[in-house]
Amino acid sequence: MNPGWSDRDEAVAAELASLARSERYKRPIALAGFMGVGKSTLGPLLAEVLERPLYDTDSYVERIAGRPVHTFFPNEELEFRRLEAKAVAELVGRGPSVIALGGGALLDKQSRTTLRNRSLLVHLHVPWRELRGDVPALVASRPLLQGRTLAEIHELYLIRLDTYRHAALRITVGRQGAALAAADVLRALRSLEGPQLPPGDAPVSRTAVVLKALAHSRSSNEMDMSL
Numbered sequence: 291m292n293p294g295w296s297d298r299d300e301a302v303a304a305e306l307a308s309l310a311r312s313e314r315y316k317r318p319i320a321l322a323g324f325m326g327v328g329k330s331t332l333g334p335l336l337a338e339v340l341e342r343p344l345y346d347t348d349s350y351v352e353r354i355a356g357r358p359v360h361t362f363f364p365n366e367e368l369e370f371r372r373l374e375a376k377a378v379a380e381l382v383g384r385g386p387s388v389i390a391l392g393g394g395a396l397l398d399k400q401s402r403t404t405l406r407n408r409s410l411l412v413h414l415h416v417p418w419r420e421l422r423g424d425v426p427a428l429v430a431s432r433p434l435l436q437g438r439t440l441a442e443i444h445e446l447y448l449i450r451l452d453t454y455r456h457a458a459l460r461i462t463v464g465r466q467g468a469a470l471a472a473a474d475v476l477r478a479l480r481s482l483e484g485p486q487l488p489p490g491d492a493p494v495s496r497t498a499v500v501l502k503a504l505a506h507s508r509s510s511n512e513m514d515m516s517l
């Protein structure tokens with residue numbers, strides 16, 4: 291049993307795992323969101339439940355570049371973005387998986403289009419009022435944030451937020467932690483439209499999918515509609 295999951299979450303997870311195994315749901319699930327929202331914690335959980343490989347764009351970049359992500363900042367961000375876009379293009383083509391995206395991966399227009407068209411793009415959202423408390427810890431571990439003031443980091447957050455609007459689903463990750471957020475993502479997946487649906491599920495509009503996902507999530511954690 292995963293920590294923090296109810297019996298219902300487990301049941302949803304089991305259902306999703308069988309759905310994924312049946313290969314009806316083929317798109318990669320791509321996790322977007324600001325640094326520190328929990329993509330790297332949630333990604334492995336989802337990958338485990340869905341029995342899919344887990345990919346990470348930062349790790350991919352490090353592998354092809356042969357050096358750590360932090361060495362690209364502050365002077366070689368453009369090169370980092372080029373390699374990050376390459377990572378997205380390559381990883382999306384590998385079949386069903388869970389992909390943890392770097393926080394800035396959606397800055398690239400081509401990556402946004404690719405992810406919108408070929409993955410299920412999920413925005414893991416932490417409202418600024420919650421994230422701001424974690425900023426000192428984030429600054430210590432994220433090269434991109436070093437030397438920036440709180441106001442500058444907030445500005446960066448807002449720029450990023452604008453790119454995350456391209457996601458088909460938004461899940462608010464509250465203080466409840468990654469396991470419950472993973473359960474929210476799994477519940478949302480159950481509501482998906484399109485050819486991946488198991489027979490018998492009525493197709494619904496994208497808006498309805500999002501609303502349904504939000505409603506499901508609201509039952510277990512707070513959803514922030516105002517951003």
Ligand code: S3P
Nearest residue numbers: 324325326348359392393394434
């Ligand atoms: C970045 C986020 C980082 C990493 C790089 C740049 C960003 O990934 O890709 O430091 O621009 O937001 P995480 O979101 O996994 O920390």
